[in-house]
Amino acid sequence: MSETVLVTEENLTVGRAAELVGVSVKTLHHWDAIGLVRPGGRTSAGYRVYSTEDIARVHRVLVYRELGFPLAEIARLLDDPAADEREHLRRQREQLTERVARLEKMIAAVDRMLTATSGGIRLTPEQQVEIFGDDWDPAWEGKAEERWGDTAQWEQYAERAAARKPDDWRAVAERTHALNADLAAAVRAGVAPGSPEAAALAERHRAGMAAYFDCTYSMHACLGRMFATDPRFAANLDALEPGLATWLRDAIFANARAHGIAPETAVWE
Numbered sequence: 001m002s003e004t005v006l007v008t009e010e011n012l013t014v015g016r017a018a019e020l021v022g023v024s025v026k027t028l029h030h031w032d033a034i035g036l037v038r039p040g041g042r043t044s045a046g047y048r049v050y051s052t053e054d055i056a057r058v059h060r061v062l063v064y065r066e067l068g069f070p071l072a073e074i075a076r077l078l079d080d081p082a083a084d085e086r087e088h089l090r091r092q093r094e095q096l097t098e099r100v101a102r103l104e105k106m107i108a109a110v111d112r113m114l115t116a117t118s119g120g121i122r123l124t125p126e127q128q129v130e131i132f133g134d135d136w137d138p139a140w141e142g143k144a145e146e147r148w149g150d151t152a153q154w155e156q157y158a159e160r161a162a163a164r165k166p167d168d169w170r171a172v173a174e175r176t177h178a179l180n181a182d183l184a185a186a187v188r189a190g191v192a193p194g195s196p197e198a199a200a201l202a203e204r205h206r207a208g209m210a211a212y213f214d215c216t217y218s219m220h221a222c223l224g225r226m227f228a229t230d231p232r233f234a235a236n237l238d239a240l241e242p243g244l245a246t247w248l249r250d251a252i253f254a255n256a257r258a259h260g261i262a263p264e265t266a267v268w269e
Helices: 014-021 025-033 052-066 071-079 085-119 125-132 139-148 152-163 166-188 196-211 217-229 231-240 244-258
Strands: 048-050
Touching: 014 025, 014 048, 014 052, 025 052, 048 052, 052 071, 166 196, 166 231, 166 244, 196 217, 196 244, 217 231, 217 244, 231 244
Parallel strands: none
Antiparallel strands: none
């Protein structure tokens, strides 16, 4: 049974209590209705009032709510003497730490994209054909995004692409055309995969991937497999020189082995 008390600085009406702790009167009424914080006293007119202990309980509820605890769990923590409050707080701290790490990663990604897009532009389809040649299909970028858009490497590509101007892309295209010509010439000349000359070409090819994303030897081996087995990639390479797709795979594999990677079982890392 509630005790009849006077309204004082230590015994507050719901309106004054709500103002003091920074929540709405409706919230305090709800917490009262569900038994989370029930004011222990009443005025002579029958109005509920909050004691100092009641206000202290409200503050504890607010702390737990800020930490993400559901109201039912808060009630159990406050009312169950057997509840391990420290263990609950420890677990909640771990979850908050993980959430902060995820948010910091997201913020860093947004910052990188803001930096990239502030100084660069994306090429129009017409500019892509002008720079990369008549055999370039502007739809390839969309297809690539469908296939790899959820990878870290695509994120790197998007950042670097946004930061480049047309002249930067022309330089990338010139290096790519020069490398393709040298690769085709090596196949015609019968250069053996695994030879120093083939290793140098494989390294140029791997370095060329840096225009798009950081390419490890393991990733390069995965690309080598794809060049030889994916019909579209193989056709594009063999159009430069018959047998180039297989030769490039073998040269990449030999170079990967020289750097401690088993190419046949290499993974994307």
